[in-house]
Amino acid sequence: MLQINGGEVLAVAADGGFTFPTPLAEGVAYTVTVRSQPSDPTQICSVSRASGMVGAGPADDMKVVCATQAFAVGGMISGLNGTGLVLRNNAADDLALAVDGPFAFPVPVASGAGYAVTVQAQPAGQVCSVGQATGTVGAGLVTSVVVTCSTQSYTVGGSVSGLVASGLVLQNNGADDVSVVSGASSVTFPTPVAHGASYAVTVATQPVGLTCTVSNGSGAIDAGNVIDVAVACTVDSYRLGLTVSGLDGQDLVLQNNAGDDLAVAADGTHQFDQRLVPGAGYSVTVKSQPRMLTQSCSVTHGSGTMGSADIGNVAVACATATSRFSYWLMPGAQTLQGHVESAGWQAVPGASLALDPDVALLASDPRGRFVFTGMSASGAIRVHPISVAGEIMPVADVKWAASNLAAITLHPDGRALYVSTNDGSMVADFALDDSGVLTSFAGYPLAMVGTGGALAMDPLGRFLYAYHRYGDEIRVFRIGADASISPTAVSTSNLGNAVSMTVHPSGRFLYVLKADGTLEVFAIDATTGGLVTAWSGASGITSPLQVQVHPRGRWLSLVGGAPGSSPAIRAIDPATGAPGPALPPFFISEEVSSATFDATGDRMLIGTRSPQFMFRFALSPSTGTPLSNTGISAGDVPAAVVVINR
Numbered sequence: 001m002l003q004i005n006g007g008e009v010l011a012v013a014a015d016g017g018f019t020f021p022t023p024l025a026e027g028v029a030y031t032v033t034v035r036s037q038p039s040d041p042t043q044i045c046s047v048s049r050a051s052g053m054v055g056a057g058p059a060d061d062m063k064v065v066c067a068t069q070a071f072a073v074g075g076m077i078s079g080l081n082g083t084g085l086v087l088r089n090n091a092a093d094d095l096a097l098a099v100d101g102p103f104a105f106p107v108p109v110a111s112g113a114g115y116a117v118t119v120q121a122q123p124a125g126q127v128c129s130v131g132q133a134t135g136t137v138g139a140g141l142v143t144s145v146v147v148t149c150s151t152q153s154y155t156v157g158g159s160v161s162g163l164v165a166s167g168l169v170l171q172n173n174g175a176d177d178v179s180v181v182s183g184a185s186s187v188t189f190p191t192p193v194a195h196g197a198s199y200a201v202t203v204a205t206q207p208v209g210l211t212c213t214v215s216n217g218s219g220a221i222d223a224g225n226v227i228d229v230a231v232a233c234t235v236d237s238y239r240l241g242l243t244v245s246g247l248d249g250q251d252l253v254l255q256n257n258a259g260d261d262l263a264v265a266a267d268g269t270h271q272f273d274q275r276l277v278p279g280a281g282y283s284v285t286v287k288s289q290p291r292m293l294t295q296s297c298s299v300t301h302g303s304g305t306m307g308s309a310d311i312g313n314v315a316v317a318c319a320t321a322t323s324r325f326s327y328w329l330m331p332g333a334q335t336l337q338g339h340v341e342s343a344g345w346q347a348v349p350g351a352s353l354a355l356d357p358d359v360a361l362l363a364s365d366p367r368g369r370f371v372f373t374g375m376s377a378s379g380a381i382r383v384h385p386i387s388v389a390g391e392i393m394p395v396a397d398v399k400w401a402a403s404n405l406a407a408i409t410l411h412p413d414g415r416a417l418y419v420s421t422n423d424g425s426m427v428a429d430f431a432l433d434d435s436g437v438l439t440s441f442a443g444y445p446l447a448m449v450g451t452g453g454a455l456a457m458d459p460l461g462r463f464l465y466a467y468h469r470y471g472d473e474i475r476v477f478r479i480g481a482d483a484s485i486s487p488t489a490v491s492t493s494n495l496g497n498a499v500s501m502t503v504h505p506s507g508r509f510l511y512v513l514k515a516d517g518t519l520e521v522f523a524i525d526a527t528t529g530g531l532v533t534a535w536s537g538a539s540g541i542t543s544p545l546q547v548q549v550h551p552r553g554r555w556l557s558l559v560g561g562a563p564g565s566s567p568a569i570r571a572i573d574p575a576t577g578a579p580g581p582a583l584p585p586f587f588i589s590e591e592v593s594s595a596t597f598d599a600t601g602d603r604m605l606i607g608t609r610s611p612q613f614m615f616r617f618a619l620s621p622s623t624g625t626p627l628s629n630t631g632i633s634a635g636d637v638p639a640a641v642v643v644i645n646r
Contacts, residue, residue: 002047002064003035012064024054032062033092044070046137048114051091065113071137073115074104075145082123082195087130087147089117102143109137117145125195125223126151154221156199157188158229168212169205170231177204180231187231193221201229209236209278237275238306240282242314244270244297249290249552250506252297254316256284269312276306284314291459292505292553294366294599294645295320321645323598325390326605327371328614329362330636331355336362336373337634338390341598341643353384353392363408363417364642370396370436371642372417374405381408381419383436386644396436401428407455409464416441416483420452420466427452427466427477429485441484456501456510463529465510467498474498474512476529492522492531500546505553509577513539513547513558521577535578540568545592551601555583555624559606563591567606569624586617586626593637599645607638614638 002010004020012018024030031051037044045066052059073089080100087095093107109115117133131146156172160180168180172189180187193199201217212233219226240256247267254262260274276282284302289295297318304311328337336353361374371384371392379401385393404422410432411417417430417438430438453467464477464485473493477485497515503524504511510531512520519539522531539547541560548557549572556579558568566586570579590608597604604626606615615631 001035002032004030004032006031006033009035017060018064019058019060024059026054026056029053030059031091034064038066041068043068044108044110046070046110046113046115047090047092048116063114065110067110067112069111069139070108071111071139071141072104072108073117073137073142073145074102075117075132075143075147076102077128077147077149079149079151080123080126080128080147081149081151082126084121085119085123085126085128085149086121087117088120089115091116091118094120097147103147104141104143109142111137111139113137115142117147119147123149125221151194151196152223153192153194154223154225155188155192156201156221156226156229157186158201158216158227158231160184160187160231160233162233162235163207163210163212163231164233164235165207165210167205167207168203168210168231168233170214171202171204173198173200174202182207187229193226195221195223197221199226201231203231207233210234211236235277236308237277238308239271239275239310240284240306240314241269241271241310241312242284242299242316243312244268244316244318246318246320247290247295247297248318248320249293249295251288251292252286252290252295252318253288254284254299255287256282258283258285261287264316271310278306278308280306282306282311284316286316290318293320293551293601294505321368321599323600323603323643324646325386325644326598327362327364327392327642327644328594328607328634328638329355329359329373329640330634331359331639333636334359335636336371336384336392338386338392340390356380360639361405361408362640362642363410364644365414365432366410366412366645367414368644368646369414369434370432371644372408372410374408374419376404379403379405379421381405381417381430381438383432383438385436390644397438399430399438399440401426406452409455409457411479411483412457412459412461418455418457418464418485420455422452422469427455427464427485429483431483441482443484443486454498454501456503458503458507458524458529459505460507462507462526463524465501465503465529467495467501467512469497472496474501474510474531476531478529488529490528490530495520499544502547502549504549504572504577505551509534511547511549511556511577513544515544517542517544517560519547519558519579521579523577534576537579540570540582541565546595548595548597550597550624551599554601557595557597557604559592559595561592561609563610565592567592567595567604569619569626571624583623583625586615586629588615593639594641596641596643598643605641605643607634607641609637612637614641 043066048063089105093105128149166182176191210233215230252264295318300315334355358375358377360376363372383396406420429441453469456465473491476490500513510522521535523534543560543562545561546559556570569583593609594607604617612634617629618627
């Protein structure tokens, strides 16, 4: 019985022609096999030319030969070193082979029938071909079929990007060099690699001024060319490094080429993130000086041209101002006195200045160039330059705001001065140059529509806070890039007569000391300057005068003017800004008139009314606890005291 395409069966009982009853359409493939061999007598039937494709006419060239004898068809295989080879005889009899040597198909072919050996499936990575593949079986085994296998080989290559210079040489497996020209986008090694063998692409020679790296560069050859090796080239660049020494504060920010910022938290070596190509210039500057503790950092070897190696000789040295001079305002005596802080209580030669009878306010320049006095009745603001020796030099400039000045404060970098007044109900802003000349900003002054009061400057230079007595509110002014101020819609009302205000050195909290002895702590919104109450409670002092934060932001100083009301030092919770319990007192029984920390925070100056003294207390650097003190007669009531930080 014969079968076509594994389906229709045709019984054949005698020699002669045969035809399957169901015709096939033109173009349909067919394979005819022996479904069952004849019996009685037993014979072996074999089909020659058993497969093909239906053409425009009948497929009638098949031949079925039956005989009582049948013999195996086989031969010899050579060169086979893979798996997957499948041979086929007469389109039906499959034989899988994995090794060289003799082979024979399992189904014998009838004597006199034809055989046709083909490769049904090639082994992995090889190509096998059949010689003496066809013939007619005689009276014995067929052993003349020859199968020869050879291993395939494939090329190795891939893409190239960023190659803008000459000189790149690649290697495969440590040899087979190929030079890649500038601008090339692809590369292929000249020598193919055999199937199953490994490949490893490396850079033998880098191009001029570039560094090229290889990805997907190694593996084993499979059945195909390797095309996914990727060679990426970048222009050589190097890191700009520096060494910082003496840093004792926070928030130091360095900058290279006015764009690449580097925040530094500790001494040691540091590097900017942005790499520089050879020939590129660099210029390192201090973008933001340290705060908490306020320091001044300077750069040496900060500019130059990048070569062909990392640079690390830039040096940044930070130093803490030492508060060399203090200045005491004596309204009763109408004088301003200067003292050398680094030499005990020695008076500064020429540092005693006669002032107007209505002098009421004293402020100092954060950069140590000037002190400022404010006249209550006239509204005059005088700029007093300070010499290297601490002498008070002739007045550099005088500006008049409205009468009855209430407060003076300075921009953190000394670029501008701000005042509030009781009469005229305004806040005024002035640009301040290095010679001490004040220039009114456009839009000066800004009306608050009510009595002015205390001012507080954000140490980050973002906002100015002004107390509006008539409205009992704190108004927020935004500070522009030129240090001028502009009003915002943000305010805090129903405050309750603020006497003194100050902002934490971190810029996160505003402290407000009120006339009834209450202390309010507000959290500051970094975007709007808005205030949200973070803590409120008793300050622990009577006749409140002043609130001040330690330069490192660790402690809060609260000063009252009542006899026997010793200034209080309270620790600050860095997370919430809330004050902790008061530290041991200063043991001052006199009526306090003024107080301030020095620049290092290691000492505190306290002036008293009776007797008219100035005390200097040493503070514990770890706890803030008052330690030893010295004091001298001031000659009059020191109503205000400032220190010059140099």
